[in-house]
Amino acid sequence: MRKTLTEIYDTRVADGRLRPDAAQRAVLPVLESLRGWLEDTSARRRGLLGGLFSRPPAPPKGLYLWGGVGRGKSMLMDLFMEATEIDRKRRVHFHAFMQEIQRGLEAARRSHAEDALLPVADQVIATTRLLCFDEMQITDIADAMIVGRLFQKLFDAGVVVVTTSNRVPDDLYKNGLNRAIFLPFIDLLKDRMEVRELISATDYRQHRLAGAQVWFSPAGAAAKAALSQVWTDLTGGGGQPLHLTVNGRDLVLEQVHNGVARATFWELCARPLGPADYLALAGAVRVLVLDDIPYLSASNYNEAKRFVTLIDTLYEARVRLIASAADAPERLYVEGEGSFEFARTASRLREMQGADWG
Numbered sequence: 001m002r003k004t005l006t007e008i009y010d011t012r013v014a015d016g017r018l019r020p021d022a023a024q025r026a027v028l029p030v031l032e033s034l035r036g037w038l039e040d041t042s043a044r045r046r047g048l049l050g051g052l053f054s055r056p057p058a059p060p061k062g063l064y065l066w067g068g069v070g071r072g073k074s075m076l077m078d079l080f081m082e083a084t085e086i087d088r089k090r091r092v093h094f095h096a097f098m099q100e101i102q103r104g105l106e107a108a109r110r111s112h113a114e115d116a117l118l119p120v121a122d123q124v125i126a127t128t129r130l131l132c133f134d135e136m137q138i139t140d141i142a143d144a145m146i147v148g149r150l151f152q153k154l155f156d157a158g159v160v161v162v163t164t165s166n167r168v169p170d171d172l173y174k175n176g177l178n179r180a181i182f183l184p185f186i187d188l189l190k191d192r193m194e195v196r197e198l199i200s201a202t203d204y205r206q207h208r209l210a211g212a213q214v215w216f217s218p219a220g221a222a223a224k225a226a227l228s229q230v231w232t233d234l235t236g237g238g239g240q241p242l243h244l245t246v247n248g249r250d251l252v253l254e255q256v257h258n259g260v261a262r263a264t265f266w267e268l269c270a271r272p273l274g275p276a277d278y279l280a281l282a283g284a285v286r287v288l289v290l291d292d293i294p295y296l297s298a299s300n301y302n303e304a305k306r307f308v309t310l311i312d313t314l315y316e317a318r319v320r321l322i323a324s325a326a327d328a329p330e331r332l333y334v335e336g337e338g339s340f341e342f343a344r345t346a347s348r349l350r351e352m353q354g355a356d357w358g
Contacts, residue, residue: 023200031080062161067198073164089130099243121153133163138173148185216324223324262289268304282317293325296333
């Protein structure tokens with residue numbers, strides 16, 4: 001027998017997979033209504049003649065679920081996504097989706113499309129009935145210029161959109177360049193989506209990390225296994241590449257899920273990355289799992305400088321760092337040019353290991 005989302009949630013609370021949270025539970029009827037509409041209309045389309053002679057009912061409003069980091073927004077969306085039994089459903093990080101759209105626009109322009117947005121929107125509509133976005137945020141003027149028209153077409157075509165965000169709609173693209181052009185998109189969201197705040201007193205992501213070990217040394221098989229366990233605990237083991245556009249370049253984070261990223265020291269510090277890259281990373285994730293920080297010295301001075309910049313950026317953005325390293329922070333860089341200045345970085349690394357960090 002089909003279980004409601006509330007029943008599924010209660011079962012997971014009962015078997016210890018979730019902690020009971022009244023704010024989370026209160027959102028489930030809204031998602032259940034969307035689930036029912038999607039499954040009902042999907043069944044009709046599969047019925048006699050595919051519903052050729054009946055007009056499908058107007059789609060309901062989507063859901064814009066916002067609130068603080070770690071309150072369970074993504075978990076609720078994943079539960080809804082998993083339980084909704086339809087074809088053509090997709091869950092994607094909002095930033096990654098907009099990068100796909102921008103690449104589609106570039107291809108359409110190269111093919112001399114009269115309106116580059118039309119074929120891109122049509123492709124999304126043809127393949128998607130339910131779009132679940134994780135972490136809606138607008139930081140790029142190129143995205144701000146097109147989201148209004150894009151989402152208008154998606155909504156008009158009956159695509160149901162569910163999104164999480166750390167910001168209320170009115171704060172999207174706050175202080176952005178030419179923000180007046182973006183304001184109609186905010187009105188569209190509030191008109192076509194139910195806006196709900198998830199008011200939970202508990203930061204579950206911090207709860208999972210509070211008191212937990214977040215610095216593993218020496219780096220090696222045991223440390224790698226420990227980080228893999230942390231990654232699984234925070235993400236369920238899932239992860240997809242996230243593309244970030246930085247000054248016209250493509251920065252790829254190979255493993256990202258629910259605002260948690262995993263990378264190696266060499267992926268982030270051996271490549272010619274700079275402050276803008278690390279700012280983009282810090283803006284896209286709330287937790288970074290970093291593997292294999294080596295001893296630092298004159299032999300890898302450039303990598304060491306990038307590492308200092310990375311840590312400064314994560315520190316200022318209050319991003320949680322979980323890492324494996326050759327040694328304790330104070331013993332990573334003990335001699336050679338830059339070792340004296342590294343004391344500040346080591347101090348920050350110590351502070352970032354605190355249970356209340358982030």
